[in-house]
Amino acid sequence: MENNKIVLLEGVCKRFPAGKTEFTALSNISLSFGKGEFAGLVGPSGSGKTTLLNIIGSLDTPSEGTADVLGKRINLLSHKEAAQLRNYGIGFIFQTYNLLPVYSVYDNVEFALLLQKMSSEARKKAVMEALEWVGLTEKVKSRPSMLSGGECQRVAIARAIVKKPQLVLADEPSANLDSKNSHHIVQTMKRINKELGTTFIFSTHDEKVMQYLDRIIYLKDGMVDKDETVNK
Amino acid sequence: MxxxxxxxxxxxxxxxxxxxxxxxxxxxxxxxxxxxxxxxxxxxxxxxxxxAWETGNGRLSHPLFDQFDPFTLADSHGKTDEGLLTLLGKDASPVLITQATAYPNGRLFNVLLKGIDTRQTLLSVPVRLMDSLASAGEGGVIPAVIGDRMAKAAKLKAGDMMVVRWRDANGTFDAREVMIAEVFRTNVPSVDVSQVWIPLEYLREMTSMYGEATYITLSKEGVAKLNGAADDKLPASGELYKGWRYEDEDALMHExxxxxxxxxxxxxxxxxxxxxxxxxxxxxxxxxxxxxxxxxxxxxxxxxxxxxxxxxxxxxxxxxxxxxxxxxxxxxxxxxxxxxxxxxxxxxxxxxxxxxxxxxxxxxxxxxxxxxxxxxxxxxxxxxxxxxxxxxxxxxxxxxxxxxxxx
Structure with a gap:
């Protein structure tokens, strides 16, 4: 793997069974992402954005080709090793926030750290710091049901960055948000990217998000259509 | 965690x-x-x-005795070992059983006549009144105690008389009057239903089974005494001990x-x-x-x-x-x-x-x-x-x- 490349995909294909035949979601994808990138996978529904994010996030494996993430080959990882990789190296942000409904804001953010054997003091400090980043220190005791969509997504961002991962994968993070909130959360992520050097990879088709991206990879029918660097 | x-x-x-x-x-x-x-x-x-009422903590039974088969009663009696009874003292109570027919108020009942030592304290069967009446020698009347189920079935109460007929060791029928000295209340039907308890010596004399018993009930201390004896310790349950079949608590409680x-x-x-x-x-x-x-x-x-x-x-x-x-x-x-x-x-x-x-x-x-x-x-x-x-x-x-x- 090249020195500053934290994600390296070589000829990645992903096929899913569809009845008696197979559906090809990704076809011969070769991409790499360096440290501190703020990149997006853009394309219409069914273009393979989420599938590619899932493979990079070690939630899925390629049918063909290789995927190296943070120095680990995804194809070869056991369930336990993949969990370890996600636990320490990768943060996830989902379109529907996926917050744990019975937990408070604090608990939701802390959850990511509970899996790492960290002292409660260090945990508390990290959680408060992450909530400060997203401007939610006032809402630590609130449950997700008491928050707006924008606030929920900010909690999800805090949960993703609290363990200071090298890589954050955000799957359509603004899809359920209004314009103002969309801008706000992407600006927050951009700030984290700049200040912490965290690599962000988005899947999106939201123009509001795209304007902040440094690199846009257009996917079409499971293939890379265009890979362009912007704002630089 | x-x-x-x-x-x-x-x-x-x-x-x-x-x-x-x-x-x-x-x-x-x-x-x-x-x-x-x-x-x-x-x-x-x-x-x-x-x-408390029937089995004690162990029993030495005549080898032929089967408590579920009254036909074994005619043969299941034997001379008690006086040395053994002396050793055990109040920790043993011999009981002699024979089949009989009672005629309370003109009715007919098949009963078991059970002879019990009137000075025993091991079993809860009330014997004190029988003892005093037997000592007084009330005109040859046999004092008896019965349970309230028997009393109810035979419509008997304390002070009532009834005729009892039995066969002695030689097979000869004999009959005498029995006086109900006391009616007791017990939770144990097997010492009550169709049972008439009389002094052991009376029954031995009536049946010509002098010095005999059907079984010897043992207290906890009695069992311990026999087990603690230097020789002739109690065998395993069901085996013979000095000609008597020993049954331990578990065997007696089997039912x-x-x-x-x-x-x-x-x-x-x-x-x-x-x-x-x-x-x-x-x-x-x-x-x-x-x-x-x-x-x-x-x-x-x-x-x-x-x-x-x-x-x-x-x-x-x-x-x-x-x-x-x-x-x-x-x-x-x-x-x-x-x-x-x-x-x-x-x-x-x-x-x-x-x-x-x-x-x-x-x-x-x-x-x-x-x-x-x-x-x-x-x-x-x-x-x-x-x-x-x-x-x-x-x-x-x-x-x-x-x-x-x-x-």
């Missing part, structure tokens, strides 16, 4: 659903303890009463134990049904939980949890129901069970017609072993029913779980 904390948090977050399951399971928990306690109480009472075991079987069915209902509720909740919380499961995995750990969370979530149920059951069940133990459960007056020792009231006994076994049963069974649906998680694809697709 993390798994426990997370499972507990999730469970508490589920609110009413959790408490509904916990309530049903706590009911099952308390009912199981109650049933088992009731049977244990009956067992203890039946054993205590039977030992009671068998009945209690059978009763426990039927009560277990009821308890298990109730437990199954409670476990079914947990099982359903688990299935529903896993179905409804797929996104949550996917999120756990995405955040770095292994599938096994997620299975653990869901299994422990289900199992905590049982822990809470035990706590809740202790909270409301303990005072109730204590109160029942204090007041006892009244038994219908004709229950003892079954031939078993049943008191007017049964006092449940809750032993530590029984409580522990019930706790383990509830916890382990809820662990199993929680695990079975949770296993599905290990086969779940995280990408599909995150989308909330069907399992």
């Amino acid at each position: 993390l798994t426990f904390i997370l499972a507990f948090r999730n469970l508490m977050g589920s609110g009413k659903r959790t408490w509904l399951n916990v309530s049903v399971l706590s009911l099952a928990f308390v009912v199981i303890i109650f049933y088992n306690g009731l049977l244990e109480g009956w067992n203890v009472q039946a054993r205590t009463d039977t030992m 009671i134990d068998t009945v209690i075991k059978a009763k426990k079987g039927s009560s277990t069915v009821i308890s298990m049904l109730l437990l199954c209902i409670a476990l079914l509720a947990i099982f359903d909740t688990q299935i529903l939980s896993i179905f409804r919380r797929q996104k949550e499961i996917g999120t756990y995995i995405a955040l770095g949890m292994t599938r096994l750990k997620v299975v653990g969370i869901f299994t422990i979530e289900g199992t905590i129901h049982s822990v809470l149920a035990i706590a809740l059951g202790t909270l409301w069940g303990m005072p109730l069970l204590k109160w029942i133990q204090h007041t006892g459960i009244p038994m219908p007056s004709n229950t003892d017609q079954a031939g078993l020792a049943i008191a007017d009231k049964i006092v449940p006994v809750y032993s530590a072993g029984m409580l522990l076994a019930t706790v383990l049963l509830v916890v382990i069974s809820s662990l199993v029913v929680s695990y079975i649906p949770a296993r599905k998680i290990s086969k779940m694809k995280p990408t599909e779980a995150l989308k909330g697709k069907l399992v």
Whole structure:
């Protein structure tokens, strides 16, 4: 793997069974992402954005080709090793926030750290710091049901960055948000990217998000259509 | 520990659903303890009463004696070992039994005439009045005591007379008048129904079975004395000792134990049904939980949890129901069970017609072993029913779980 490349995909294909035949979601994808990138996978529904994010996030494996993430080959990882990789190296942000409904804001953010054997003091400090980043220190005791969509997504961002991962994968993070909130959360992520050097990879088709991206990879029918660097 | 904390948090977050399951399971928990306690109480009472009134803590029986076959009575008697009786003193009570016919108020009853030493203190059969009447030598009348079931059946009361006819050792019929000295109340039907107790010496004389007995009842101390003897220790139960068949406490209680075991079987069915209902509720909740919380499961995995750990969370979530149920059951069940133990459960007056020792009231006994076994049963069974649906998680694809697709 090249020195500053934290994600390296070589000829990645992903096929899913569809009845008696197979559906090809990704076809011969070769991409790499360096440290501190703020990149997006853009394309219409069914273009393979989420599938590619899932493979990079070690939630899925390629049918063909290789995927190296943070120095680990995804194809070869056991369930336990993949969990370890996600636990320490990768943060996830989902379109529907996926917050744990019975937990408070604090608990939701802390959850990511509970899996790492960290002292409660260090945990508390990290959680408060992450909530400060997203401007939610006032809402630590609130449950997700008491928050707006924008606030929920900010909690999800805090949960993703609290363990200071090298890589954050955000799957359509603004899809359920209004314009103002969309801008706000992407600006927050951009700030984290700049200040912490965290690599962000988005899947999106939201123009509001795209304007902040440094690199846009257009996917079409499971293939890379265009890979362009912007704002630089 | 993390798994426990997370499972507990999730469970508490589920609110009413959790408490509904916990309530049903706590009911099952308390009912199981109650049933088992009731049977244990009956067992203890039946054993205590039977030992006090009939069997003592051991028995040396004539080898031919079979308590379930009256035809063996004619031959199952033998001379007692005077040395042995002297050694045992008050810790032994010989009893001689013969078949007889009683004619109370012109009726006819087949009875067992039982001769008992009027100075014995080992068995609870009241002998003091018989002793004083026998000593007074009331005009050749035989003093007798009977139980209230016999008295009721024969319409007899204290002071009544009846004719009794029997055959002596030579097969010769003889008859004499018997006076009911006392009517006693006992929980043990086998010393009451169709039984007439008279002084041992009278019966020996009436049957020409001088110095003989059918069996010798032993107290706990009596058994210990014989076991502690330098030579000639008591053999294993069922084997001969100085020409008499020794039966230990377990052998003598065999019938009671068998009945209690059978009763426990039927009560277990009821308890298990109730437990199954409670476990079914947990099982359903688990299935529903896993179905409804797929996104949550996917999120756990995405955040770095292994599938096994997620299975653990869901299994422990289900199992905590049982822990809470035990706590809740202790909270409301303990005072109730204590109160029942204090007041006892009244038994219908004709229950003892079954031939078993049943008191007017049964006092449940809750032993530590029984409580522990019930706790383990509830916890382990809820662990199993929680695990079975949770296993599905290990086969779940995280990408599909995150989308909330069907399992």
